[in-house]
Amino acid sequence: MRYPDHLQKLIEVLKRLPGVGNKSAERFAFHLLNWPASHLNELSNTIKEIKEKLKNCDTCGCLIDQSFCKFCDLERRNPSTLCVIASARDAFAIEQTRQYRGLYHVLGGLLSPMDNRGPEQLSLPRLLNRIVGGSIQEVIMAFDSTLEGDATALYIKKELNNHPIKISRLALGLPLGSSLDYVDEGTLARAFSGRGLF
Numbered sequence: 001m002r003y004p005d006h007l008q009k010l011i012e013v014l015k016r017l018p019g020v021g022n023k024s025a026e027r028f029a030f031h032l033l034n035w036p037a038s039h040l041n042e043l044s045n046t047i048k049e050i051k052e053k054l055k056n057c058d059t060c061g062c063l064i065d066q067s068f069c070k071f072c073d074l075e076r077r078n079p080s081t082l083c084v085i086a087s088a089r090d091a092f093a094i095e096q097t098r099q100y101r102g103l104y105h106v107l108g109g110l111l112s113p114m115d116n117r118g119p120e121q122l123s124l125p126r127l128l129n130r131i132v133g134g135s136i137q138e139v140i141m142a143f144d145s146t147l148e149g150d151a152t153a154l155y156i157k158k159e160l161n162n163h164p165i166k167i168s169r170l171a172l173g174l175p176l177g178s179s180l181d182y183v184d185e186g187t188l189a190r191a192f193s194g195r196g197l198f
């Protein structure tokens with residue numbers, strides 16, 4: 001027998017989350033049916049407020065909840081080093097290692113010809129502007145050790161060829177094919193301190 005329409009709709013919505021298939025979505029949906037109304041309201045309001053309460057910094061692209069960006073705080077951070085990352089989430093993982101006190105730049109993805117994602121789909125032009133016009137002396141690329149990570153790193157290196165900037169890549173110390181998502185804090189910290197010239 002089919003589920004009632006609204007329950008079926010809830011299951012379909014939950015299936016949009018990464019790693020959630022039919023069975024998990026059904027389990028979550030039936031679990032939610034047992035929640036008190038106050039908890040359901042809290043969940044739906046928190047989700048509704050995502051766009052209003054969180055935004056990406058206009059300069060670095062990191063995720064912030066107020067107009068002041070802690071990742072761009074020049075009083076506390078070293079403005080001569082810039083760490084380039086694919087996703088705003090990576091900045092939090094790197095901050096946890098306490099190995100890095102420089103600035104960040106979020107690309108919003110990695111180059112991928114297969115998915116039609118070129119430099120213009122990422123914030124690569126803005127990155128180059130920041131480097132050329134600023135006080136940056138070292139660029140650290142912290143990408144996954146994947147084909148897309150390699151392609152993006154090579155592109156940036158080529159674009160910065162004529163600038164006297166030290167370029168290093170973090171992923172050299174990470175296992176091949178690994179994603180920053182799955183790398184533990186210790187491994188990431190070691191990769192940072194042992195980063196090699198690229």
Ligand SMILES: [Zn+2]
Pocket residue numbers: 057058059060061062069070071072
């Ligand atoms: Zn910022």
